[in-house]
Amino acid sequence: MTWNNGYVTDIIYTTGYYDQQAPSHIALSCLLGNVAPGFARRSEQLTYLELGCGRGRGALCLAASNPEWRVVAIDFMPAHIEEARELAAEAGIDNIEFIEADFATLDPRNLPEVDVASAHGVWSWVSDDVRAGIVRILGSRLRPGGALHLSYNSLPGWQGAIGLQRLIHTAARRISGRSDRKAEAALKLVQALSGADAFHLRQSDLVQILKRDLPDMPREYVAHEYMNDDWRPCFQADVAAALAEAKLEYVASGEILENFPQLMLTGEQRAVWDGIDDPILRELAKDFCLPRGLRHDIYVRGPRRIGDAARNAALADLYLTLTRPPGEFVYELNLPAGHGALERGFYEPVVAALGQGPRRIGDLMSLPGLGGKRDNPAELVGMLVGTSQAIVVARQDADTGEAATRLNDHIAMRVLRGDPPHGALASLRLGSGLRCSGDHYVTASMMHRLGADSSVDRWAETIGLKAEGEGREKFLKMAEETRLRQSPVWKHAGII
Ligand SMILES: C[S@@+](CC[C@H](N)C(=O)[O-])C[C@H]1O[C@@H](n2cnc3c(N)ncnc32)[C@H](O)[C@@H]1O
Known part of the structure; x- marks a missing residue:
């Protein structure tokens, strides 16, 4: 073996x-x-x-x-x-x-x-x-x-799609070559069978979702997810x-x-x-x-169970910050139980306060003008963090950590050299990462290196985009837009 x-x-x-x-x-x-x-x-x-x-x-x-x-x-x-x-x-x-x-x-x-x-x-x-x-x-x-x-x-959850995994796995095993090429060939077979209306490729919702998403998934992802013998x-x-x-x-x-x-x-x-x-x-x-x-x-x-009062007291002491600009906060939710909406009378003042920077849950709960529900910090934190629109802040007084900034910068350089763009910006204040795209890595890195208000033309030069052209124009537009949109969020999250 x-x-x-x-x-x-x-x-x-x-x-x-x-x-x-x-x-x-x-x-x-x-x-x-x-x-x-x-x-x-x-x-x-x-x-x-x-x-x-x-x-x-x-x-x-x-x-x-x-x-x-x-x-x-x-x-x-x-x-x-x-x-x-x-x-x-x-x-x-x-x-x-x-x-x-x-x-x-x-x-x-x-x-x-x-x-x-x-x-x-x-x-x-x-x-x-x-x-x-x-x-x-x-x-x-x-x-x-x-x-x-x-x-x-x-x-x-997977029961209707086990056959799809097996199809990818078997096709990959029967084809020689490197795993990313095997994945490519296996996906072609899935598409061909699906195009021919194969019965078991139209039965489950998960199969439908996977069929929709698989063609765009990185081949290394497909290989590691679907091609292991012991899956x-x-x-x-x-x-x-x-x-x-x-x-x-x-x-x-x-x-x-x-x-x-x-x-x-x-x-x-x-x-x-x-x-x-x-x-x-x-x-x-x-x-x-x-x-x-x-x-x-x-x-x-060895879990130690606690009652609601102790839980609520612990939740009240947590700090949160927004992961997106307050103006982009989404109040409508699509949930397994059906369509839902966050009650604006309660959540709008909360989002407005968080738009000013990290806030303690207990303080959010006692904001003036909130409707009912003041006694349920679990729901407040659940909705904000569960919808990925806020994140827990570990050290609300910390600034941008040096190690975090160095890591973000080095990943940005790798992204520019072609590394996959999926990841998170590290932050001493958050004590965790703020999920981000490749554009975010590059923008945060340039704001650190050259100053938050520096000209994006200098950024383009720094990364070697000197010549006028479509690539440079695209970069300048991305850089301005990302800086404008992300700056307040990143300031509050301790990233810049
Ligand atoms: C699907 S990847 C997930 C990697 C990472 N957790 C992520 O989400 O990006 C699974 C990882 O488990 C590692 N792995 C698989 N079998 C292992 C073993 N027997 N011992 C240690 N690592 C193993 C693989 O090398 C691979 O990096």
Whole structure:
């Protein structure tokens, strides 16, 4: 057997950043599940472990945004570890260690004890012995009260689309060549069969969504997501049973809105769900209702349950800032339970206050002029963060951290050289990343290097766009627009 054990390793994965992996987001999820995030007490000396870190951008962002933390990130692909180490060294991020290891064989005693762990996009893509290795690591190294974020392809969400994965996997196996080319050929076959109205490519909603999105997905993403031999979606009950070996208990969803059944389930579904007491059965019932195939679960090793009063007091002390200009705030919501709207009488004053900068939830709740609902900070924070329109601020008085700025700048240069543009701007104030596009990386970097008000012509020259032409014009337009739109948001988020 080769070292990769059926996992695609001949091409590197794409880059990405996922809010659900950030300890501040995990702490919020715990609170919404009425569990005390004990690890948050160590918020300045936290040890964070990422299992299956890919190219390391998420772990690097967290390390740069929290210079006092110790971050350990593991992946078995040497190409991923090499690139991540290179970026860490270039950007001078020295509180992170990248380890090349296979979870199936890694001796947990070689790792430190950790407060928070995360494995995104790993569990349902690897073999039983790798999953067992992950449980062994967590059982041995996650501190009491420590939390885990785990994402995986879930059932029954995937049930109508299992055949589609198998089609891509089998086609890829039968074709020779590199995995990105195999992915290309496999997708052509999917399209051809779909064009010929193959019965099982028209049955499930997930298949429809995937058929729509797959042609534009980066080929390295398709390869890593669909072409591994051990790909296998899971029921939450089975994941919970496996993690129980490590004394882990499910406490909440990392998808903030999923912690609000009134938004996720229709009235009829809710009536059935309300009648179920058993937590595992509740999750299964929810999974039967929600049209999604990926779960983000939060587990805690020894959860301490708290009542609503303690939860509300902890929530009231959190700070939030907006992730978009207040004028672009979206009040209409499309939810699994149907169309909904955030009540303007309550949310408009909140959004206006947040438009001035980070605010404490407790202070937002007592703004003059708010309609009812003053006693429900969970709903306020849930709606704002759950719709990705606000983010938790870890250190409201911090300025732009030097390590965070260096990392953002080095990634910007890589994006200009052709790296994928998906990621997040690191921020000491947020203690996490603000998701962004490639244009954002470049704009934030130029504002730092040349001054927030510097001329975009100088930016164009700095990145080598000297000659007049369409490319330069496009860049200047993008730069002006991005600066204008993002400046207030970035100032409040401690990015510039
Ligand atoms: C789909 S990628 C997700 C990467 C990253 N978490 C992200 O979301 O960008 C899964 C990662 O798990 C790593 N991996 C797979 N099997 C592994 C194993 N047995 N031991 C360690 N890492 C493994 C792969 O190299 C890959 O980087």
